Amino acid sequence: MTLKASIASAINTFFHSEREGIDLSNKIVLNSTRKEFDGDYTLVVFPFSKMAKKSPQDTAEAIGEYLKENVEIIEDFNVIKGFLNLSLKQEHWTKVLTDLSTSEEITIPKKDKKVIVEFSSPNTNKPLHLGHIRNILLGWSISKILKSAGYDVLNTQIVNDRGIAVCKSMLAWQLYGDGETPESSGIKGDHLIGKYYVIFSKKIKEEYAQWQKSEEGSRVKAEQIKDGEEASVFFKRYENTYFNEYSKLGLQAKEMLQKWEQNDTEIRALWKKMNDWVYAGFEITYNNLGVHFDKLYYESDTYLLGKDIIEEELKVNQFYKKDDGSVWMDLEDVGLDHKLVLRSDGTSVYMTQDIGTAEKRYENHGAEKMIYVVGNEQDYHFKALFEILKKLGRPYADGLYHLSYGMVDLPSGRMKSREGTVVDADDLMNEVIGEAAKNASEREIQLDIPEAEKTEINRKVGMAALKYFILKVNPKKRMVFDPKESVDMKGDTGPYIQNAFVRIQSILRNYGDEIPTYTKGYTDIKEIEKELLVLLDGYPRVIEEAAAQYDPSQIASFSYQLAKTYHRFYNDVRILKAESEEAKSFRLNLCRVIGIKLAHSMDLLGVEMPEKM
RNA sequence: GGUCCCGUAGCUCAGCUGGAUAGAGCAGCUCACUUCUAAUGAGCAGGCCUCAGGUUCGAAUCCUGACGGGAUCACCA
Numbered sequence: 001m002t003l004k005a006s007i008a009s010a011i012n013t014f015f016h017s018e019r020e021g022i023d024l025s026n027k028i029v030l031n032s033t034r035k036e037f038d039g040d041y042t043l044v045v046f047p048f049s050k051m052a053k054k055s056p057q058d059t060a061e062a063i064g065e066y067l068k069e070n071v072e073i074i075e076d077f078n079v080i081k082g083f084l085n086l087s088l089k090q091e092h093w094t095k096v097l098t099d100l101s102t103s104e105e106i107t108i109p110k111k112d113k114k115v116i117v118e119f120s121s122p123n124t125n126k127p128l129h130l131g132h133i134r135n136i137l138l139g140w141s142i143s144k145i146l147k148s149a150g151y152d153v154l155n156t157q158i159v160n161d162r163g164i165a166v167c168k169s170m171l172a173w174q175l176y177g178d179g180e181t182p183e184s185s186g187i188k189g190d191h192l193i194g195k196y197y198v199i200f201s202k203k204i205k206e207e208y209a210q211w212q213k214s215e216e217g218s219r220v221k222a223e224q225i226k227d228g229e230e231a232s233v234f235f236k237r238y239e240n241t242y243f244n245e246y247s248k249l250g251l252q253a254k255e256m257l258q259k260w261e262q263n264d265t266e267i268r269a270l271w272k273k274m275n276d277w278v279y280a281g282f283e284i285t286y287n288n289l290g291v292h293f294d295k296l297y298y299e300s301d302t303y304l305l306g307k308d309i310i311e312e313e314l315k316v317n318q319f320y321k322k323d324d325g326s327v328w329m330d331l332e333d334v335g336l337d338h339k340l341v342l343r344s345d346g347t348s349v350y351m352t353q354d355i356g357t358a359e360k361r362y363e364n365h366g367a368e369k370m371i372y373v374v375g376n377e378q379d380y381h382f383k384a385l386f387e388i389l390k391k392l393g394r395p396y397a398d399g400l401y402h403l404s405y406g407m408v409d410l411p412s413g414r415m416k417s418r419e420g421t422v423v424d425a426d427d428l429m430n431e432v433i434g435e436a437a438k439n440a441s442e443r444e445i446q447l448d449i450p451e452a453e454k455t456e457i458n459r460k461v462g463m464a465a466l467k468y469f470i471l472k473v474n475p476k477k478r479m480v481f482d483p484k485e486s487v488d489m490k491g492d493t494g495p496y497i498q499n500a501f502v503r504i505q506s507i508l509r510n511y512g513d514e515i516p517t518y519t520k521g522y523t524d525i526k527e528i529e530k531e532l533l534v535l536l537d538g539y540p541r542v543i544e545e546a547a548a549q550y551d552p553s554q555i556a557s558f559s560y561q562l563a564k565t566y567h568r569f570y571n572d573v574r575i576l577k578a579e580s581e582e583a584k585s586f587r588l589n590l591c592r593v594i595g596i597k598l599a600h601s602m603d604l605l606g607v608e609m610p611e612k613m
Numbered sequence: 614g615g616u617c618c619c620g621u622a623g624c625u626c627a628g629c630u631g632g633a634u635a636g637a638g639c640a641g642c643u644c645a646c647u648u649c650u651a652a653u654g655a656g657c658a659g660g661c662c663u664c665a666g667g668u669u670c671g672a673a674u675c676c677u678g679a680c681g682g683g684a685u686c687a688c689c690a
Contacts, residue, residue, distance in 0.1 A: 026630085034633070044632055046670070056670080082670090083633060123690085163690070240689090299690090326688060335616075336686095343688040350690050379617055380685050406618075407683080414683095436652095445650055461652080473626065477619065478683065489652055491638040492626080499652050507649050545629070557627065560637080571645095571654045591649095613652070 004030050006071050014066050032534050038078055039085030046082055056082030093525050096533045100593040108540050111150040117143040119373035120157040124278045125165045126194040128285050130408050130423040137470050138405055139373040140291040141552035144604045149547035158297040161275055167256040169193050172200035182277050190281030204249050288429055290606055305356025307348055310341055318392055331387050339384050354385050362396045369399040376404040403550050406478030423483050433462030435486045457610045464494030464607045471605050472556035492560055494607055500563035501609045504595040507575055518589040521582035528569045535562050559601040566594055
């Protein structure tokens with residue numbers, strides 16, 4: 001039984017609460033005692049003061065007496081201003097350590113529930129960038145956390161491999177590519193495609209500029225410009241219409257999309273060839289990020305899904321049809337608008353697809369929970385999607401969750417691909433690894449490490465810096481990233497935590513032998529050692545909380561706290577030269593379990609630990 | 614304009630279902646490596662927790678309303 005549970009049960013007895021049919025356990029607030037006061041844990045007694053019909057001070061005294069008598073592991077107590085500070089017996093701490101040493105697995109009960117986590121979901125017309133990195137790291141981490149919290153997890157992504165954007169890249173390559181391939185150019189596949197996407201944008205910009213000066217352009221402007229509107233403002237506003245109605249390139253791209261939809265052999269072949277280049281490129285990026293997927297969905301397979309559900313449900317009046325043939329659902333009763341689910345020409349929209357894919361995934365995998373890792377600009381869409389599925393009475397509707405995260409901004413503001421301010425994922429990873437290498441070269445300790453091993457260490461350290469930097473921030477918040485300042489490696493960072501682990505490994509190496517299990521005899525457990533044990537003891541609850549809130553930043557906080565306390569411990573006490581054999585044995589075991597938990601928690605963030613650095 | 618998210622030190626962020634004097638890191642200034650890895654530790658300095666009300670024994674935390682920032686409100690995805 002945990003300490004909290006023991007106290008809860010004692011308090012219930014103390015107040016005879018079962019006689020009244022109430023349970024006081026949810027009123028129990030138990031914190032670790034602040035450094036300035038004596039004690040290990042602190043119970044807040046204000047909630048009980050009224051029930052006891054005594055002042056907080058007297059209530060605390062009374063509860064303290066009772067707990068000391070009736071809870072085995074409580075050694076003593078003191079009361080300060082309505083806070084009951086409890087000290088635990090030495091045996092408690094010894095037991096925490098031996099429990100941790102004997103069972104290395106985190107003991108969280110299996111939930112026996114299947115979860116699908118969808119993340120990344122890139123477009124195949126350009127390479128991944130910093131925004132994707134946040135998405136991918138969040139998705140990967142939350143998947144790991146859920147697994148660790150006892151769920152059965154499946155990672156998936158939906159590859160947006162079709163549509164007008166993809167055709168733009170294809171067309172540009174056809175027109176200006178001169179047969180260029182990743183092999184011929186030495187450019188990574190996704191970057192090559194991205195290059196042609198940019199070329200398309202450039203060409204259409206030129207074409208548009210020409211058109212603005214042409215007879216037709218002047219005429220349209222004269223006809224449609226608002227009073228007092230600047231020409232430049234008008235043309236910016238008119239861009240989409242131009243693309244759809246006047247642009248030659250736009251027309252060609254749209255024709256290409258039509259041919260694609262009609263399964264035109266030549267276009268499909270080109271499409272497949274170019275997508276394969278992109279996938280090869282993505283594969284490299286995913287590998288470098290250390291993530292993988294269990295199941296891929298392709299938009300080219302799923303974009304027609306959902307229509308039949310809508311036809312079916314239309315019959316039982318879940319949807320309604322307007323005169324023009326378009327199909328809608330009324331979501332006003334849940335505070336949203338009317339939402340289009342089928343165009344007047346009968347073709348599907350984004351929402352249609354998402355309804356279909358959710359259904360299909362449920363059929364395929366029977367998952368009770370589905371987590372969509374998607375940026376917060378789509379909050380409205382997912383709210384609507386979930387409401388629609390609820391109204392359709394889908395069994396999985398209550399298990400849907402949109403893990404919405406804020407944008408990654410540059411100090412200058414939002415990243416814009418048109419302005420070339422997008423931070424490329426591959427470049428960024430190379431940069432942080434380079435930074436790690438630079439820092440390492442200034443350290444003497446690495447001199448005798450072979451070159452190949454150094455490279456591997458730098459990779460781990462650089463990636464840790466990047467991943468931790470991104471995951472330590474609460475997902476909901478938008479975050480600022482300054483590519484010029486690169487990523488820190490000191491203080492509250494990934495490498496700092498790795499360093500704690502490395503120090504532990506170094507000690508274990510220096511000790512040489514297998515560490516003997518700690519039995520007993522160390523009677524003078526220090527405050528800092530208790531602090532470490534309190535942290536370790538609370539780890540399973542941290543995981544459950546992070547899983548419940550879909551928030552990796554809580555794991556990051558824990559890892560930092562543990563590493564920080566360890567560094568302090570390392571500076572305060574000798575381990576291999578401890579004052580007694582008992583102390584040495586205790587501390588070596590403590591080091592070992594801390595190493596295990598550090599590695600475990602960082603693994604939940606997708607961070608690898610080096611043995612040396 | 615409607616809806617949603619965010620607002621804590623110069624900067625980047627913690628602060629759990631309300632609990633003791635609001636915590637870290639970076640940047641700035643001191644100090645500590647013949648020692649188990651100094652990518653470390655100890656210290657100094659830095660705060661009308663955006664503002665105003667309300668609930669409470671107690672509010673950075675909950676509620677309401679302002680203000681500031683962002684997103685979204687397409688027969689785009």
